[in-house]
Amino acid sequence: MLYRHFAYRAAEEVVKRFPGKDVYIVEAGATPSGKIHLGNFNDVIISDAVLKALRNLGYNSNGFLVIDSRDPFRQPPIFAPKEFIRESENYLGKPFIEIPDPWGCHENYAEHFVDPVEKNMDKYGVEIGIKWAQEIHGNPVFIKLLLRLIDERKRVIEIYNDVRRRAGHLNLYPEDWIPFRPQCKKCGRIDESVEIIGLTDKYKVKYRCRSCGNIGIADIEKMEGKPPWRIDWPLRWIALDVSFEPLGKDHMASGSGYEMGCSLLRKFFGREPPIPVFYDFVYWVEKNNGKKVLKFSKRKGVGLGIDEWLKYAPPEVLRFQILRRDVSNIFSEALSHWDFDITQIPQYVQSFDKFEETYFNIVERAIDQVKNQVIVDTYLLSV
The missing domain is CATH 3.40.50.620 (HUPs)
Known part of the structure; x- marks a missing residue:
């Protein structure tokens, strides 16, 4: 061969x-x-x-x-x-x-x-x-x-947590995890300091920026943010x-x-x-x-x-x-x-x-x- x-x-x-x-x-x-x-x-x-x-x-x-x-x-x-x-x-x-x-x-x-x-x-x-x-x-x-x-984030959470469990990880994704990272419309941050409060519409998230204190809405359809890596x-x-x-x-x-x-x-x-x-x-x-x-x-x-x-x-x-x-x-x-x-x-x-x-x-x-x-x-x- x-x-x-x-x-x-x-x-x-x-x-x-x-x-x-x-x-x-x-x-x-x-x-x-x-x-x-x-x-x-x-x-x-x-x-x-x-x-x-x-x-x-x-x-x-x-x-x-x-x-x-x-x-x-x-x-x-x-x-x-x-x-x-x-x-x-x-x-x-x-x-x-x-x-x-x-x-x-x-x-x-x-x-x-x-x-x-x-x-x-x-x-x-x-x-x-x-x-x-x-x-x-x-x-x-x-x-x-x-x-x-x-739309089907519960399945995503199950799939990812299954991988983490098999690898011995204790830190799992929470049931309310939303796979999106909004960008703060006031200070522009797109990192972990911008935390999601929850969905306000099917594809819109309410967020709070721990850096500048801004509370706003990010539209996922318009990609006002990015998915986590x-x-x-x-x-x-x-x-x-x-x-x-x-x-x-x-x-x-x-x-x-x-x-x-x-x-x-x-x-x-x-x-x-x-x-x-x-x-x-x-x-x-x-x-x-x-x-x-x-x-x-x-x-x-x-x-x-x-x-x-x-x-x-x-x-x-x-x-x-x-x-x-x-x-x-x-x-x-x-x-x-x-x-x-x-x-x-x-x-x-x-x-x-x-x-x-x-x-x-x-x-x-x-x-x-x-x-x-x-x-x-x-x-x-x-x-």
């Missing part, structure tokens, strides 16, 4: 789970809370690799990098201008898309951090486009799905018809948002969830009187941005570093973590050059490609 790169095995699972689709959609995601770094780019490169694998297997495929631009702002990046940090309390809880750019060079906070990604995707050979949360939330299909959940995510899968999405390994845990979303799709909507590929995180290695390993962080500015990588090495080297990892079972294993050391970038380049030489030796000398198919796949998906 031919053993292929994990992207091809994921693509084959996609077609097996969703046979006969005209177009297979892959999705990646990013939250613009700070600098979008190499760790976040795992999502993009893995999705793009599966898109390419699907196309190489003869299927039509498109993809999106979804930006969670309506998520609430919680903390300023430590590298933001001091004036913005001083004023940041004025922005707490507001959607990223409604906060000014701290540096004043883009229309808003979200666009500032997404722009370097969007401008450099072509350089990395990435063929997926950008889709913003406000665009998805304004989609009539998405709204209709949300309204159905509001554990609802937003699976609705996005359906609205965009997603067949594949990579995930951080934390979503492998029992009771995770991914497990809840899968359960909602299967038990409520009668639809299969996207095929996953799980991956471990990227860590930043500092060598100062010893080795110190830090998790990449958007808010702390730990880790290179994808635009910054290009100052040090070609884009195909980064694709290779992400795609060279492997798992034997995409459903039960995660791609290994990467201890990123900026001083080792020349070695990363050398490693790619040696791999490229191996690839051309296989092709030019007609070495058995069946035994070396993963090498061939990895190289071609990297360049």
Whole structure:
């Protein structure tokens, strides 16, 4: 049996789970809370690799990098201008898309951090486009799905609490939970500080903002707010018809948002969830009187941005570093973590050059490609 790169095995699972689709959609995601770094780019490169694998297997495929631009702002990046940090309390809880750019060079906070990604995707050979949360939330299909959940929220609560019980969680969703987060019309917050008092109409909620004290009405049909992320995510899968999405390994845990979303799709909507590929995180290695390993962080500015990588090495080297990892079972294993050391970038380049030489030796000398198919796949998906 031919053993292929994990992207091809994921693509084959996609077609097996969703046979006969005209177009297979892959999705990646990013939250613009700070600098979008190499760790976040795992999502993009893995999705793009599966898109390419699907196309190489003869299927039509498109993809999106979804930006969670309506998520609430919680903390300023430590590298933001001091004036913005001083004023940041004025922005707490507001959607990223409604906060000014701290540096004043883009229309808003979200666009500032997404722009370097969007401008450099072509350089990395990435063929997926950008889709913003406000665009998805304004989609009539998405709204209709949300309204159905509001109508049948007792079933949703049962499904989600069943997942939580099986995972051993004691904190369950209350019987009166409404899967919507209204935005305060006075202060603009869209976070947990805006609490729902109850439904005043079929699709209207009365809320109280604990931050500014405002009491108001939010219309769900007009999306005067957003669903919580554990609802937003699976609705996005359906609205965009997603067949594949990579995930951080934390979503492998029992009771995770991914497990809840899968359960909602299967038990409520009668639809299969996207095929996953799980991956471990990227860590930043500092060598100062010893080795110190830090998790990449958007808010702390730990880790290179994808635009910054290009100052040090070609884009195909980064694709290779992400795609060279492997798992034997995409459903039960995660791609290994990467201890990123900026001083080792020349070695990363050398490693790619040696791999490229191996690839051309296989092709030019007609070495058995069946035994070396993963090498061939990895190289071609990297360049």
